Amino acid sequence: MDIQIPKLPALPRLPAIAVSRRQALIAAGAAVAVIAAAFIGWTLFTEHAKEQQVATFANHIAASESDLSRVYEKISAHMRSVPKNPAPAGADASMRELAAIGDYGRAVTAYHRQVIGADTVPEAYTGAQSAYIRALDNLNRAFSLWSSAAAAYDIKEYTAATDTLKRADEAWREYAAAIADYERELRAAEAGETPPPA
Amino acid sequence: MEWKDIISVLAGGLVILVVALVVKPALYPGPEDPSIPGAAPPAYLPPAAVPAATPYPEDGPAYTRTFRWTSIDGGVHTTEVRVPEALFLEHRATPRFSDRLAYGRYALAEADQPILKDLARRIAPPTGNPEEEYYRLMNIVFFVQQIPYEYDNSTDSYIEGVLPRYARHAGVDVEYQKYPVEMLVDGKGDCEDASILMAGLIDALGYDTVLLRYRGDGLTPGHMALGIRMDEFNPYYAKYTPRYFEYEGKHYYYVEGTGYLTFATGNRTSWGKPYPIGDADGTGLEVVKSRRPEISPLRYLPTPAEYRIRPAGLPAGGG
Numbered sequence: 240m241d242i243q244i245p246k247l248p249a250l251p252r253l254p255a256i257a258v259s260r261r262q263a264l265i266a267a268g269a270a271v272a273v274i275a276a277a278f279i280g281w282t283l284f285t286e287h288a289k290e291q292q293v294a295t296f297a298n299h300i301a302a303s304e305s306d307l308s309r310v311y312e313k314i315s316a317h318m319r320s321v322p323k324n325p326a327p328a329g330a331d332a333s334m335r336e337l338a339a340i341g342d343y344g345r346a347v348t349a350y351h352r353q354v355i356g357a358d359t360v361p362e363a364y365t366g367a368q369s370a371y372i373r374a375l376d377n378l379n380r381a382f383s384l385w386s387s388a389a390a391a392y393d394i395k396e397y398t399a400a401t402d403t404l405k406r407a408d409e410a411w412r413e414y415a416a417a418i419a420d421y422e423r424e425l426r427a428a429e430a431g432e433t434p435p436p437a
Numbered sequence: 438m439e440w441k442d443i444i445s446v447l448a449g450g451l452v453i454l455v456v457a458l459v460v461k462p463a464l465y466p467g468p469e470d471p472s473i474p475g476a477a478p479p480a481y482l483p484p485a486a487v488p489a490a491t492p493y494p495e496d497g498p499a500y501t502r503t504f505r506w507t508s509i510d511g512g513v514h515t516t517e518v519r520v521p522e523a524l525f526l527e528h529r530a531t532p533r534f535s536d537r538l539a540y541g542r543y544a545l546a547e548a549d550q551p552i553l554k555d556l557a558r559r560i561a562p563p564t565g566n567p568e569e570e571y572y573r574l575m576n577i578v579f580f581v582q583q584i585p586y587e588y589d590n591s592t593d594s595y596i597e598g599v600l601p602r603y604a605r606h607a608g609v610d611v612e613y614q615k616y617p618v619e620m621l622v623d624g625k626g627d628c629e630d631a632s633i634l635m636a637g638l639i640d641a642l643g644y645d646t647v648l649l650r651y652r653g654d655g656l657t658p659g660h661m662a663l664g665i666r667m668d669e670f671n672p673y674y675a676k677y678t679p680r681y682f683e684y685e686g687k688h689y690y691y692v693e694g695t696g697y698l699t700f701a702t703g704n705r706t707s708w709g710k711p712y713p714i715g716d717a718d719g720t721g722l723e724v725v726k727s728r729r730p731e732i733s734p735l736r737y738l739p740t741p742a743e744y745r746i747r748p749a750g751l752p753a754g755g756g
């Protein structure tokens with residue numbers, strides 16, 4: 240038995256492309272315009288996103304600094320009121336105040352550390368961000384040690400309280416060093432340079 | 438391709454730009470809101486107020502003790518001290534401080550202050566003559582030195598005849614620091630108790646004092662004495678070089694709290710005189726002669742040395 244191949248229907252004829260040179264130039268120009276618009280748009284978008292990230296970071300630093308200045312108001316008022324040679328009741332009240340400031344400072348630094356730690360920043364600002372976070376961590380440790388010193392004082396462990404405050408002083412100095420690092424990193428980021436070594 | 442097609446393509450590009458630069462930033466949680474979802478910015482909570490101590494009733498049960506003592510002019514006096522029983526029992530039921538730096542708290546115990554101030558006024562009545570201040574001071578010193586010495590491990594040191602609940606045992610030794618009114622009620626005590634009582638009385642006169650602790654060892658027993666702040670003390674009649682110790686830039690002269698110099702006539706001790714201020718060697722205690730004491734101020738308030746917040750610069754474009 241012979242196999243018969245059915246006849247395929249005739250394919251429709253493709254229309255002939257008849258493009259003039261002018262039309263080809265216009266099409267190429269449009270393609271270039273689309274690519275340029277996309278490139279410019281993308282560049283503007285990424286630049287804008289970076290600016291937004293820096294602005295967000297800056298606002299978070301500003302909020303942190305504002306809260307820290309409120310903490311410092313409490314600290315400086317307290318330090319001005321520390322009595323010289325106080326009676327036990329006065330000394331106890333002073334230490335209770337120090338503990339309350341320590342708790343406040345610890346909560347403020349923990350809060351802003353969480354906010355700033357969650358920021359996405361351009362690569363140039365990561366050094367500044369990590370230095371500021373380090374500063375907040377050290378300050379948080381110093382405030383925690385203030386609270387611990389006050390707790391030791393409360394149970395009349397004066398030597399332990401004194402030693403704990405010395406450790407708080409060390410943490411505070413590390414905070415100051417971290418702020419200096421932050422300033423240096425920030426200047427370098429804004430100048431588009433590599434920060435000088437500490 | 439017609440011009441209208443190119444315009445459509447450009448309009449599409451413009452829409453993309455508007456979405457990227459306007460719509461998305463508007464939807465993005467902006468930099469104006471630095472908060473953490475579910476967390477409020479921390480606020481300052483002031484320390485809770487401490488209720489004032491209830492004064493002991495004047496007419497409640499009390500211990501009355503009569504001290505017969507000699508003042509430095511040779512006069513013999515009788516001074517009565519009344520201590521509310523509730524105050525005494527409260528002290529007895531209070532744990533002792535383990536940190537020697539806190540021993541000043543015994544001397545300055547708030548509830549003891551009215552009794553100490555009253556006793557100090559009676560032993561050393563105020564005078565308008567500054568030259569008599571030294572005699573006032575020495576009368577306090579001599580009064581305390583005349584209170585009999587008793588070791589902490591002796592049950593005779595306590596009116597109950599047993600060691601107090603919070604007496605701390607260290608081998609065969611017992612340590613129990615007495616609040617000033619405890620020593621007054623017991624009528625005896627050791628060098629720590631005498632130094633604490635003397636510190637409380639001299640502080641009530643307005644003088645700055647510290648406790649001097651001489652650490653002992655297996656061979657040499659430790660000791661405690663008082664240091665009284667004086668700018669300069671070098672009387673021409675002294676047959677010794679007054680010894681002082683420097684603490685925070687101030688000079689504290691040695692004052693012995695226990696015992697006094699006695700003069701015997703035949704078999705009988707007839708009279709005595711106080712160990713003078715600055716006479717550390719006169720006591721004959723080896724530990725006092727040879728060692729340097731640890732100094733505990735009566736008033737102690739540790740403060741942080743570092744507390745300044747450094748302002749940090751803001752990134753450009755920030756708030």
